[in-house]
Amino acid sequence: MHLWYSLVDSLLPFGWLQHGFMKNALLGVLLVTPIFGLLGTMIVNNKMAFFSDSLGHSALTGIAIGVILGIKNPVWSILFFAVLITIAILVVKEANTASTDTIIGVFSSTAVALGLVILSRNGGFNKYSGYLIGDLLSISPTDLLTLGIVFIMVILLWVIIFNKLLLSSMNPSLARSRGIRVRGYEYLFTIMMAVIVTISIQWVGILIISSLLIIPAAASRNIAKNMRQYHVYSVIIALISGLSGLILSYFWGTATGATIVLVTSTFFAITFIMKLRLL
Amino acid sequence: MKKHHKCANTKCKTCECGLCCTKINNFGVKRSGIDILRNVNLHIHCGDLTAIIGPNGAGKSTLLKAILGEVSHTGELQFLDAQKNGTRRPSIGYVPQKLDLDSSSPTTVLDLFAAAHTNIPIWFTYPKKMRERVRESLARTRGEHLINKRLGELSGGELQRVLLALALDPIPHLLLLDEPVSGIDQKGLELFYETVSTLRDNYDLSIILVSHDLSLVAEYADRIAFVNNKTIECCGTPQEVFTNTQVIQAFGLDWSNRFQRDEKDRVDNALMV
Numbered sequence: 412m413h414l415w416y417s418l419v420d421s422l423l424p425f426g427w428l429q430h431g432f433m434k435n436a437l438l439g440v441l442l443v444t445p446i447f448g449l450l451g452t453m454i455v456n457n458k459m460a461f462f463s464d465s466l467g468h469s470a471l472t473g474i475a476i477g478v479i480l481g482i483k484n485p486v487w488s489i490l491f492f493a494v495l496i497t498i499a500i501l502v503v504k505e506a507n508t509a510s511t512d513t514i515i516g517v518f519s520s521t522a523v524a525l526g527l528v529i530l531s532r533n534g535g536f537n538k539y540s541g542y543l544i545g546d547l548l549s550i551s552p553t554d555l556l557t558l559g560i561v562f563i564m565v566i567l568l569w570v571i572i573f574n575k576l577l578l579s580s581m582n583p584s585l586a587r588s589r590g591i592r593v594r595g596y597e598y599l600f601t602i603m604m605a606v607i608v609t610i611s612i613q614w615v616g617i618l619i620i621s622s623l624l625i626i627p628a629a630a631s632r633n634i635a636k637n638m639r640q641y642h643v644y645s646v647i648i649a650l651i652s653g654l655s656g657l658i659l660s661y662f663w664g665t666a667t668g669a670t671i672v673l674v675t676s677t678f679f680a681i682t683f684i685m686k687l688r689l690l
Numbered sequence: 691m692k693k694h695h696k697c698a699n700t701k702c703k704t705c706e707c708g709l710c711c712t713k714i715n716n717f718g719v720k721r722s723g724i725d726i727l728r729n730v731n732l733h734i735h736c737g738d739l740t741a742i743i744g745p746n747g748a749g750k751s752t753l754l755k756a757i758l759g760e761v762s763h764t765g766e767l768q769f770l771d772a773q774k775n776g777t778r779r780p781s782i783g784y785v786p787q788k789l790d791l792d793s794s795s796p797t798t799v800l801d802l803f804a805a806a807h808t809n810i811p812i813w814f815t816y817p818k819k820m821r822e823r824v825r826e827s828l829a830r831t832r833g834e835h836l837i838n839k840r841l842g843e844l845s846g847g848e849l850q851r852v853l854l855a856l857a858l859d860p861i862p863h864l865l866l867l868d869e870p871v872s873g874i875d876q877k878g879l880e881l882f883y884e885t886v887s888t889l890r891d892n893y894d895l896s897i898i899l900v901s902h903d904l905s906l907v908a909e910y911a912d913r914i915a916f917v918n919n920k921t922i923e924c925c926g927t928p929q930e931v932f933t934n935t936q937v938i939q940a941f942g943l944d945w946s947n948r949f950q951r952d953e954k955d956r957v958d959n960a961l962m963v
Contacts, residue, residue, distance in 0.1 A: 449813075452813070456791070456795060456797075458792075569811065570811050570814070571809070573805075573811040573812070573813060574804070574805040574806075574808065574809060574810075574811060574812055575805075577797070577801075577805045577812070578802075578805050578806055580790065580791075581789045581790055581791055581797070581802070582786045582788075582789050582790060583760075584755065584758055584760055584784060584786055585784055585786050585789075585853075585856075587758055587759065587760050587784075588758055588782050588783065588784035588857075588866070589806055632794060632795075632796060635796040636796060636798070636840070637796055637797075637798045637800070637801055637838075637840075638796060638797055638798070638801040638812050638813055639812065639813055639814075639815075640796065641796040641813070642813035643813075
């Protein structure tokens with residue numbers, strides 16, 4: 412961490428970076444936004460926007476379970492519940508009795524309701540409302556270490572599974588005929604989503620976490636002509652939005668996560684106009 | 691071209707034609723304890739185009755999925771090469787009806803091939819010789835010019851040729867084709883049949899084609915398997931099959947009714963998608 416602090420001090424001698432928490436937040440943004448940009452491409456491709464939203468919502472129940480069990484750091488209970496709900500959704504989806512968005516809707520609302528019921532018992536919900544908005548500036552060096560490990564793991568996994576995942580998403584039977592174990596990759600991907608949503612939720616906030624996953628990829632999709640451009644633009648948009656959102660929120664005194672999302676939305680508007688003019 | 695109809699009988703247990711062949715022996719599929727397919731036997735020689743026809747819901751697509759190994763089944767799938775060596779599972783090239791993506795997807799034809807052929811993530815880079823290899827594959831189905839197009843831009847017929855080229859790289863033992871029910875015009879469909887027919891002769895491929903177009907099947911298929919009541923009820927040359935009473939009952943007597951119903955199913959399918 413000392414290395415990072417001195418690096419920032421010598422390379423970026425700006426007033427807003429004088430504070431330790433800003434340096435931490437900056438590193439956090441640099442780690443987390445590229446992952447959002449990368450994973451988002453597949454989420455948008457597979458029309459899983461609603462699913463990532465429900466993952467965010469399920470965190471509420473995760474927190475509640477953590478409270479009941481008396482766990483200090485709710486990350487683990489959030490992660491546990493997110494993975495649980497992911498698998499539940501996939502299993503129910505495979506039974507093929509209702510359309511996917513209906514199933515996700517049911518699970519998502521149930522998770523929110525369950526979380527609210529538990530947390531609002533004894534009228535103490537206000538304590539937890541911080542999770543709705545998130546606080547990127549509260550990120551600690553320990554959190555950054557976790558984030559760094561997850562960052563490396565996600566990138567590695569993404570390198571290994573991406574091609575197979577793409578084929579599976581386009582046509583499971585086709586992937587199967589080329590020897591790809593479709594279901595395994597589907598589970599792996601959704602669990603990756605669960606992990607990344609879980610560990611970033613306390614900084615970004617339940618309400619807007621899925622927008623961070625979706626909007627950079629959606630914006631990139633407006634202008635990308637092939638898969639490589641799609642990824643490169645998405646990561647760049649996520650990074651720039653993260654950085655400028657962080658700086659803006661510092662000067663405006665606003666919630667960082669929400670400010671970042673607003674910047675990504677601006678990118679979406681710009682690329683959308685570019686797309687219309689290209690046609 | 692020489693055909694091997696002396697061995698067309700599905701009940702023959704060994705391949706006596708001195709050529710490679712694929713055998714489906716006694717396939718059965720159960721779901722929740724109910725038979726969906728039973729007692730399916732099919733014997734396909736290299737260089738033969740076998741079409742599978744039958745009313746909707748008779749089990750055509752289940753048979754296809756069973757051959758692909760996507761649904762578990764009883765019975766066995768065997769591949770014998772010209773020297774009668776080995777009973778390993780055949781390598782299968784599969785041409786699906788459609789791809790699940792929307793028209794704005796930035797996936798190009800090259801992306802699709804690279805994703806299928808390498809483990810190097812396509813969002814990072816392509817291997818050096820990929821473009822050349824893909825162009826060669828596409829040339830087999832007259833689609834070289836499509837290499838840089840996005841999949842969403844392709845017409846139904848073009849997409850079908852791209853998927854066919856993908857299924858043929860590497861050349862499989864058995865080519866499985868699921869003919870699209872919608873989104874492809876009559877001319878595109880004929881071109882597709884012509885291409886498949888030429889490939890069969892050039893590469894000596896065994897081809898199974900699930901078809902919905904009886905007139906094209908009658909023109910191009912070497913053999914036809916009629917699937918009805920959860921099994922293959924009748925199998926033989928187009929002439930044999932189209933004069934079979936069971937087939938006439940399914941398609942012939944109330945042909946127009948049947949056709950309209952299919953049309954309705956097509957619309958329903960399109961709506962479901």
